[in-house]
Amino acid sequence: MASKPSVSAHDVAERAGVSRSAVSRTFTPGASVAPETRERVLKAADELGYHVNHLARGLMRRESGIVCLIVSDAATPYRSALLRELTIHLQNAGKVVMLINTDRSDDSVGQALRQAIRYQADASIILSGLPDKSITQLCLKNGQRLVLINRDDDQPGPLKINLNDEEASSRIALAFERAGCRHVAFANSDARTPSLMARERGFSKAAEALGLEVTVERYGWTGYEAGKVLAHRLLTRKIRPEAVFCATDLLACGFMDAARHEFGLSIPGQLCVAGFDDIEQAGWESYQLTTFAQPLASIAEAAVSWLCSAPEETAMSVPSVLIEPQLIWRKSVRGG
Amino acid sequence: MASKPSVSAHDVAERAGVSRSAVSRTFTPGASVAPETRERVLKAADELGYHVNHLARGLMRRESGIVCLIVSDAATPYRSALLRELTIHLQNAGKVVMLINTDRSDDSVGQALRQAIRYQADASIILSGLPDKSITQLCLKNGQRLVLINRDDDQPGPLKINLNDEEASSRIALAFERAGCRHVAFANSDARTPSLMARERGFSKAAEALGLEVTVERYGWTGYEAGKVLAHRLLTRKIRPEAVFCATDLLACGFMDAARHEFGLSIPGQLCVAGFDDIEQAGWESYQLTTFAQPLASIAEAAVSWLCSAPEETAMSVPSVLIEPQLIWRKSVRGG
DNA sequence: TTGTACGCGTTATCAA
DNA sequence: TTGATAACGCGTACAA
Secondary structure, eight states: SSSOOOOHHHHHHHTSOOOHHHHHHHHHHHHHOOOOHHHHHHHHHHHTTTTOHHHHHHHHTTTTEEEEEEETTTHHHHHHHHHHHHHHHHTTTEEEEHHHHHHHHEHHHHHHHHHHHHTTEEEEESSSSOOOHHHHHHHHHOOEEEEESSOOOOOOEEEEEEEOHHHHHHHHHHHHHHHSEEEEEEEOOOOOOHHHHHHHHHHHHHHHHTTTEEEEEOOOSSSHHHHHHHHHHHHHHSSOEEEESSSSSHHHHHHHHHHHTTTTTOOOTEEEEESSSSGGGGGTTOOOOEEEOHHHHHHHHHHHHHSSSOHHHHHHHEEEEOOOEEEOOSSSSSSS | OOOOOOOOOOHHHHHHOOHHHHHHHHTTOOOOOOOHHHHHHHHHHHHHHHHOOHHHHHHHOOOEEEEEEESTTTTTTHHHHHHHHHHHHHHHTTTTEEEEESSSSSHHHHHHHHHHTTOOOOOEEEEEOOHHHHHHHHHHHTEEEEEEESSSOOOOOSSEEEEEEHHHHHHHHHHHHHTSSSSEEEOOSSSOHHHHHHHHHHHHHHHHHHHOOOEEEEEESSSSHHHHHHHHHHHHHHSSOSEESSSSSSHHHHHHHHHHHHTOOOTTTTTTTOSSBGGGGGTTTOOOOOOOOOOOOHHHHHHHHHHSHHHHHHSSSSSSEEEOOOOEEOSSOOOO
């Protein structure tokens, strides 16, 4: 047995007694082929187990059907949920997903994009990191479309999908004020991602405008453990904040656990907590976290429809989409 | 500007003033090319932004470098963690990951495998569902290697990686008995996956052998919500079980939350709970769940090394790997 | 070491 | 509607 005994259109043509072109046409939607010929080809193909070789097809059509998803920390609840939504939408659009895991460095994103170019990806969607401008140009030059999700970048060319983090965050400040809190805090990671900083900014500004005392603390990476550390830092201050807005739900979960189990605080009785992302765990009985849901389906929808659209449409459209997060009231903030 | 203005080896050759094969050789490790020529080619390639076209290369080499990951419910904590481990290992091995999301039907897996064939994937790793035997044969016939993870199947050809679910589960029965529990229960989903059923079997048998009273309940899909429902069913019985082994951590989280917040039970004081998978949340302060860790790195390692190995090795090796889960003692079971 | 010529499996073009 | 032929970009046997 040969190493890769794959069956080609040639074999099918031979068996069906037609030309290679007839086989190709049979598998090309909208091509003109006689019903009877088509039938014969289909039969032969089935018997032989023939499948169109998309590598070769992509070579000819200059369109691989591959869309590259570039992401770090893909196993995180928020990221994996977004990934799922994108994957489903892409599959429904007839695209195939190539997944590239990066570390959190920008160089790593560059490497991923080069890989995407090598595989002639029709487009790449970037969920983490920010590519160098030269790499962006390289992608565009190679006919690859780019989508940046929550990456605050102003280069022309890529489609930019952003959440209105700042405006949303300001609403939490108002909610805290209505709950009767005077001293509030923002718990952030030290990742300093554009969206994280926008949330911090939106909250701080609004809180100050309302005359509240605002404390900001940043620590580590955006995960559960960092949330616990942030709780230690904020809850041991001389004036303990009465309400804390965490930059993400994962931070909020760690924060709440520390607040309850290590400081014995009741939520929302003694402490109000809010988060962002609406990960699945935010709805769990142990947390019941008031948070912002990212409309993941809308994000995926916007990304996929843009990268599947005709070139002329793409060139004309303003490549920027702003999406409104949705406030989900649960039980971690008084009032509501 | 043309639609896909990608730069080819021909362009590089022209600019460097060499033949096209010289370019090809420069990018083929281990090919003989003069250092000076190589230098010229590299320079021209860099200036033009040339990248080898892996579609064309795959066509020639009959090896695409693509490995297909077939999975349903990829956004689940356990699945996404396994996915991450596999992706990282594959990338380190120089492979590129194609992700295909399926629903839970076996037919859907078949469709995914056909897609893998169309893209000439070197291998497919199946995490969910079970392909029809004829499709398995089709893959093998097309020179595609197959890895089945936790899919209890006896077809020859694919590599089968399985956890020793049954033996592991029996150890929990012993732990419950040592904790002084007489009435125990197994909380399962109704998915009836081989691994889930093996856990049920292993636990039930061992518990009965120890002279314990065993109740088994099954409901819905393997998720948090099902865990809550299972808690309602089991905790409202005339004789309330003193210990419950949940088939997965996700079920256990839902179970614990319902037990505490709706039935007011203390864990492990009034109720012992154990889970399986060691998802991240199992270690969170709110759960501190005693559970089994799946050695994900070992699983990924085994899968990747096998599918990267030489054909002759593959043909000889017994394509089956049994991996031992590791018991993680936390605080949801008395004793330990 | 280098260049020429061919084949990989497909689609697009064109004449029949 | 059909079949022959030319690309697509690359690797490689072969000859130089």
